[in-house]
Amino acid sequence: xRPVAAASDPTKHFFQPIIVCxxxxxxALTLFVIWIxxxxxxxxxxxxxxxxxxxxxxRFLSDPR
Numbered sequence: 795x796r797p798v799a800a801a802s803d804p805t806k807h808f809f810q811p812i813i814v815c816x817x818x819x820x821x822a823l824t825l826f827v828i829w830i831x832x833x834x835x836x837x838x839x840x841x842x843x844x845x846x847x848x849x850x851x852x853r854f855l856s857d858p859r
Contacts (some may be wrong), residue, residue: 831850833843 832845832847834846834850835843
């Protein structure tokens with residue numbers, strides 16, 4: 795009698811859609827956070843974002859507080 799291969803386990807196929815969805819959501823949110831960090835956003839000026847590049851990081855790292 796040969797052992798059943800682990801790859802033939804049907805329950806692993808139930809997890810694949812949620813793993814794909816979570817991976818896509820994680821990548822999309824990470825890219826959105828990077829985009830936000832490179833812009834000067836204000837809720838009062840919605841739709842008029844200004845690209846500031848690394849200025850946000852420079853200001854954060856040079857702040858003595």
